[in-house]
Amino acid sequence: MTREQLTAAGSRPAWVTDEVVARWCRWVARHGAAEPEPVTAFAPFDLSPTATVPACAPEDVASAVAGAREAQRAWATTSAAHRREIALAFHDLLLRRQEQVLDLIQWETGKARYHAWQEVAQVAAIARHYARRARHYLAPRRVRGMVPGLTKVREVRVPKGVVGVISPWNYPLYLGVGDVLPALLAGNAVVSKADSQTALTLLWARDLMAEAGLPDDLWRVVTGSGSVVGTAVVDAVDFVCFTGSTATGRTVAERAARRLVGASLELGGKNPLIVREDADVTAAAAGTAVAAFANTGQMCVHVERVYVHERVHDAFRDELVRVTRALRLGRTYDYSSDIGSLVSPAQLAAVEAHVDDAVGKGARVVVGGRARPDVGPLFYEPTILEGVTPDMAVFAEETFGPVISLYPYAADGDPVALANLGTYGLSASIWSRDSREAHRLAGRIRSGSVNINDGAAAAAGSVEAGMGGMGDSGLGRRHGAEGIRKYTDSQTIAAQRLLPLGPSPKSSAGGFVRRTNQQLALLRRLGVR
Incomplete structure (x- = not known):
C-alpha cells in the first residue's frame, strides 16, 4: 500500500x-x-x-x-x-x-x-x-x-x-x-x-x-x-x-x-474483436489489451474473443504478448498499478475453471494463466489463450475476468460470421486502416455497439449515443435520448375544434363516408402522409 x-x-x-x-x-x-x-x-x-x-x-x-x-x-x-x-x-x-x-x-x-x-x-x-x-x-x-x-x-x-x-x-x-x-x-x-x-x-x-x-x-x-x-x-x-x-x-x-x-436490461456479453490484414498491428495490440484487461476483465463490454487475419496473426500476437507482460499488477491506492484484483473468491474460481478446462482440453497459454497470491489473494494474471475449441467452456461462456482467446482467420474467411457466433450481442471492435470497409463490416455485426479502431470505450463513453445489447445481451438502452x-410514458393530447369527427346530427353516415373517402383520395394525390 x-x-x-x-x-x-x-x-x-x-x-x-x-x-x-x-x-x-x-x-x-x-x-x-x-x-x-x-x-x-x-x-x-x-x-x-x-x-x-x-x-x-x-x-x-x-x-x-x-x-x-x-x-x-x-x-x-x-x-x-x-x-x-x-x-x-x-x-x-x-x-x-x-x-x-x-x-x-x-x-x-x-x-x-x-x-x-x-x-x-x-x-x-x-x-x-x-x-x-x-x-x-x-x-x-x-x-x-x-x-x-x-x-x-x-x-x-x-x-x-x-x-x-x-x-x-x-x-x-x-x-x-x-x-x-x-x-x-x-x-x-x-x-x-x-x-x-x-x-x-x-x-x-x-x-x-x-x-x-x-x-x-x-x-x-x-x-x-x-x-x-x-x-x-x-x-x-x-x-x-x-x-x-x-x-x-x-x-x-x-x-x-x-x-x-417495463424493464431495461443490460446483460452479459462474449464480445469479439476483429484485426483485419490492413490494421495497424501496434495500435491494435495496445487497444486489445485495454479492452480485454481493463477493470481486470470484469466489465460487460470487455473483449473476450479476438479474431486476427492469418497474415498479421503472429506479429499481432507477439506485440499483444509484449504489451500484456508489461502490465503492472498491484493493490495500490495510487496510479502505479495497471491491473487490480478480482472481486471475490467465486470470481477467481470461475476464471481459474475456464483456463484450467481449456488447458486440459488442449488449449495453450500464451501468457499469464495463473493466480498471483504473492500480489494479493484474488489476483490473476492477464491471460491469452490459443487453440481454444468449441468443447471448451471459455469458447462461448462469458468469463468475466482477464482472459482472452486468440483465433486466426483465413484470408478468404468472413470475420463477421465469427464475430456473430453465439447468442450475445453487446459490444464489438474492428481494427482497420480502411475506414469505409470497417463501417461496412460494422453494419453486419449483431451488436449493440461496434467500435472502430478502439476496443470499447469510444462507444461506451459517448453518452449522447445509446448503449445496450441485442440478443441475450439485453433490452433497451442507457445514454442518449433513449x-x-x-x-x-408518451401521452397524446388531442383537441378537436369547429367540426366533430364523424357525421353531424344533420347529415347521414353514408354521406359522411362518401365525403371522407373523397378527402382521403385527395390527400393521397397531394402526398400528405
Missing part, C-alpha cells in the same frame, strides 16, 4: 471511520419490524471485512417505494431548471470529492485506481449531459392531427413514477448512479438496490446527492440479497433498470412482464 490513508491493519482507508459509515447508512431504507442479518462484504485486496451495512426486508422495500411515490408527486411539478441545478451541483461535488469515492471503489472492488477514476469521469459526463439535454429530449412534440387544421395534437412525456435501479458490483458508481440521474431528471423517484459487495459506494453517492439538494425521499436505497430485496423492488416499482447476468435478467423481465411493467425517455 502506498497511501497514508490506509491503516496498518488492512486495506481500509483511514478516513472511513465508523461514524462516517453510520452517516451513510442512514440512507438505507429501514422501516419495518423485521431485522434481517446485516451485510458485511470483504475487501478484495486482503479479504478483510469492509463495513457492516443494515439489510432490508420486503416490507422495507414496500415502505421505501411508498415514500418515494409520495415524494415523486411533488418532484414531477418542479421545473426542469431546478432539477438541472441539482444535477450540476452533484457533478461539481463529485469532482471535488473524487478522492474519497476512488478510495471506496478500490476498497470494495479491488480495481486499479485509474479504472475507478473512469467511473467518476463517466458519471460526471452523464450528469452534465442530461442536465443540459433532458429538457430537449423530453420536450412536447406537435404532430398533425386526424383532420389537418381541425385536430390539434401534442405528444408529451410523463414520468413513469418510481423507478427501480438494480446495479452490480463491477461499476458501483457508474452503474449505480449513471442510471439514477436521467430517471430523476425525467421527474421520477428512484429506489436503488445496492449490491452487497459495493453498498458503501452507492450510499456515499446518495449522501453527496443530498448535499447537492435532492429531497430525502426522492432517492431511496435498499440493501440485502438480490433474491429477496431485488425481487421486492421489481414487484413494487413502475419501471425496472437492471444490469447483471443474462440468467437473472430473464427472471427480472418475467416478473416485470407479469405486472405489465436513456432518459425510457423513464417516461
Whole structure:
C-alpha cells in the first residue's frame, strides 16, 4: 500500500471511520419490524471485512417505494431548471470529492485506481449531459392531427413514477448512479438496490446527492440479497433498470412482464474483436489489451474473443504478448498499478475453471494463466489463450475476468460470421486502416455497439449515443435520448375544434363516408402522409 490513508491493519482507508459509515447508512431504507442479518462484504485486496451495512426486508422495500411515490408527486411539478441545478451541483461535488469515492471503489472492488477514476469521469459526463439535454429530449412534440387544421395534437412525456435501479458490483458508481440521474431528471423517484459487495459506494453517492439538494425521499436505497430485496423492488416499482447476468435478467423481465411493467436490461456479453490484414498491428495490440484487461476483465463490454487475419496473426500476437507482460499488477491506492484484483473468491474460481478446462482440453497459454497470491489473494494474471475449441467452456461462456482467446482467420474467411457466433450481442471492435470497409463490416455485426479502431470505450463513453445489447445481451438502452425517455410514458393530447369527427346530427353516415373517402383520395394525390 502506498497511501497514508490506509491503516496498518488492512486495506481500509483511514478516513472511513465508523461514524462516517453510520452517516451513510442512514440512507438505507429501514422501516419495518423485521431485522434481517446485516451485510458485511470483504475487501478484495486482503479479504478483510469492509463495513457492516443494515439489510432490508420486503416490507422495507414496500415502505421505501411508498415514500418515494409520495415524494415523486411533488418532484414531477418542479421545473426542469431546478432539477438541472441539482444535477450540476452533484457533478461539481463529485469532482471535488473524487478522492474519497476512488478510495471506496478500490476498497470494495479491488480495481486499479485509474479504472475507478473512469467511473467518476463517466458519471460526471452523464450528469452534465442530461442536465443540459433532458429538457430537449423530453420536450412536447406537435404532430398533425386526424383532420389537418381541425385536430390539434401534442405528444408529451410523463414520468413513469418510481423507478427501480438494480446495479452490480463491477461499476458501483457508474452503474449505480449513471442510471439514477436521467430517471430523476425525467421527474421520477428512484429506489436503488445496492449490491452487497459495493453498498458503501452507492450510499456515499446518495449522501453527496443530498448535499447537492435532492429531497430525502426522492432517492431511496435498499440493501440485502438480490433474491429477496431485488425481487421486492421489481414487484413494487413502475419501471425496472437492471444490469447483471443474462440468467437473472430473464427472471427480472418475467416478473416485470407479469405486472405489465417495463424493464431495461443490460446483460452479459462474449464480445469479439476483429484485426483485419490492413490494421495497424501496434495500435491494435495496445487497444486489445485495454479492452480485454481493463477493470481486470470484469466489465460487460470487455473483449473476450479476438479474431486476427492469418497474415498479421503472429506479429499481432507477439506485440499483444509484449504489451500484456508489461502490465503492472498491484493493490495500490495510487496510479502505479495497471491491473487490480478480482472481486471475490467465486470470481477467481470461475476464471481459474475456464483456463484450467481449456488447458486440459488442449488449449495453450500464451501468457499469464495463473493466480498471483504473492500480489494479493484474488489476483490473476492477464491471460491469452490459443487453440481454444468449441468443447471448451471459455469458447462461448462469458468469463468475466482477464482472459482472452486468440483465433486466426483465413484470408478468404468472413470475420463477421465469427464475430456473430453465439447468442450475445453487446459490444464489438474492428481494427482497420480502411475506414469505409470497417463501417461496412460494422453494419453486419449483431451488436449493440461496434467500435472502430478502439476496443470499447469510444462507444461506451459517448453518452449522447445509446448503449445496450441485442440478443441475450439485453433490452433497451442507457445514454442518449433513449436513456432518459425510457423513464417516461408518451401521452397524446388531442383537441378537436369547429367540426366533430364523424357525421353531424344533420347529415347521414353514408354521406359522411362518401365525403371522407373523397378527402382521403385527395390527400393521397397531394402526398400528405
